[in-house]
Amino acid sequence: MQSLEALTREAVALASGQTITADISAPGRAAEAEVARQMQICNACRYCESFCAVFPAMTRRLHFSEADAHYLANLCHNCGACLHACQYAPPHEFAVNVPRAMAQVRRETYSDYAFPRALGALYRRNGLTLALATAGGLALFLVLVLALRGTLLHEPLAGNFYAVFPHNLMVTMFGAAFGFAVLALAIGAVRFWRGQSPGPVTAPSAAEATRHALALTYLDGGHGDGCNEADDRSTLLRRRFHHLTFYGFLLCFASTSVATLYHYLLGQPAPYPVISLPVLLGTVGGIGLLIGPAGLLWLNLRRHPLHGDPGQRTMDRAFIVLLFATSLTGLALLALRDTGFMALLLAVHLGTVLALFLTLPYGKFAHAVYRSAALLKWAIERRQPDRLQLGSD
């Protein structure tokens, strides 16, 4: 019986996460090892199979490598359904909390694949990162206003931004910041994808992944009732607020794009009248980007304490607040653009937007990139034959 006792001790250690499974031996990979440990338990249970894509993807594997952990972690939408349904959730000694384990690996994904790599560390103190970026952006533009005009307040300028900041200055600064964000995130996505080797992208798989990303399919709980927030009740609120945020953001982006076309193609520089495409898109999008983040923040503050990674709450909330601030300052600027506060509001808005752009690759926004990649991998993978031929239980 001696060997059995030793085995039991080993099993208890394994079940409570004290040892690292044979698949992952590199030091400092505790988050990935924890996902592997929990997936080994889940794979023997499988009760949660219909909630989302994570569990069907899991059943195609017997072992969970580091790459698998990153893939599954980014496939997880942190809806919470599997936690509330889990017979092995704390206080059970197996201590299964899949949404938390996945969230912890996601932060590893973001920082591991960040470009440049050294800046991956910004994910660890993300609240501070965003706060500093915002303060820096604000300071920069306020100083610029003072330098260019000598005063923050002025006689009304009929909403003419370019009287404060020359058009080329704004294009250069924001073009560079946005371009860099896109580049950094693209490099991260490519690095992530290289570690995954899911097979060739086909049109149906790409279309399916796009649909799931745009519809937030996996926030519906698998039954359509939605995901969990404060308790085991399902609600569609998070999905709806996220839609308002995301599509609000897109409309704001479209507003800027249309304005750029007006400027260069039609030779019509800003300001645009209230009844014009750029202003209408920006207004509608801005309202979405007010209600959405406000709702998400409200839900986030009420989330069940076991949901997600407590270490990332500041990252989540800072990003939400920054989005809200972007919209709020934009709408305030629109409302008061004909007054003597325009330059001040413009500086505040541009400082906020610059902070948002600069921190896109080093904050919560990264989830959009890696989750889309994981959804694409799942869409490819699920079309391939399952290599495992497990017997029935």
Add this chain to the structure above:
Amino acid sequence: MHDVLVIGGGNAALCAALMAREAGASVLLLEASPREWRSGNSQHTRNLRCMHDAPQDVLVGAYPEEEFWQDLLKVTGGQTDEQLARLVIRASSTCRLWMRRHGVRFQPSLSGTLHLSRTNAFFMGGGKALVNAYYRSAENLGVQVRYDAPVDRLELRDGRFVAAFAQGERIEARSCVLAAGGFESNREWLRQAWGQNERGEWPADNFLIRGTRFNQGVLLKDMMEQGADIIGDPTQAHCVAIDARAPLYDGGIVTRVDAVSLGVMVNRDGLRFYDEGEDFWPKRYAIWGRLVALQAGQIGYCVIDSKAIGKFMPPVFPGVQADTLPELARALGLPADRFMQTLNDYNAACRVGSFDHTVLDDCHTEGLAPPKSHWARPIDQPPFYGYALRPGITFTYLGLKTDAQARVYFGGVPSANLFVAGEMMAGNVLGKGYTAGVGMSIGTAFGRIAGTQAARAAHREPEHAVA
């Protein structure tokens, strides 16, 4: 005073509470466990066996009443009550609409459970998601729920329920539903029930409990002492062979090891003791708990080679691994000589045809006792793996005798206001054996009947009768 008192907090108790509340009764539900451990064994369940005459949402094909009944007859060896069994079967065909109304969601049969896709409706997220939905619905409807409220005895008067005592507090109600589970968590009771074997061992000391630690059988014992009619044999239970490293309680589904039919099982002495390939694993897993319980030390060792990897559901704990069979024997603490002789005899007896673990294939042994009838392939491809297995009790069948109205009997006379549901009466339908999901079918059917009857009894009960 409440109309209906429900004692227990699992599936049957919740079904009773919801039905009683829907019938207009005021309901108090007492759950012995703290909130985070609520619902006893129901949190570990995953489906219910359902009769249906045509495909229904998550159920394919048809599973008519007669087939369900024959299945039940077969697994129980006739130790069942046909009237009650058919009541359960019929109820299983209509209960799911009601379950959905209370927030329960269903999913197609899980990967690795294709054999159940016709007969069993799986709860999305499993049993804990189901009870979460029921508790939410119960709270919405105004059922009062109290946790940490174990009931130690009932006050009865001439076979009528008067009050329950929960940690010294006397709680009256007009009627009562008992749905507090079996006695499987009570290791002392299991010890007495199984007694001492011819080797001088107390077999039950080596049993693991697959489910809750809260089913201590306190009320069952109280009812026995107060003269309630009892049914069943205390050693009969849903009992499977599970990983010996499983926790003492609440190991649930993941501790099963589904590799038995792909290898050999030996006992502590390194000897085989039963045909591992008799039938498909889903049809045989439920007998291995008892088989292992009858071996010395109540332990068995499942041994496979690398050919089996990837052909069975992944177990929660990794197997003990070795590059040679003698090394494996040493690692498992088995007598190497005897073990090697068993393995060599087995390997030599294998007549390998075309191996296919998805059908009853033609790989079998010749001239070996006991034989292995299917999937017999020599165990010769390293690395080798071994899993120590122990009997794992899911729930016991000893319970209160009841009828189609879920009434508790005293000396052959039914109580007017005391009802029973779930594991506390499952033995009426399941004298022995088991077939997947039937426990939840019984719990749901009798929980609903008991709740309805209790509400009716409470309306009949004159106010002063309990004063």
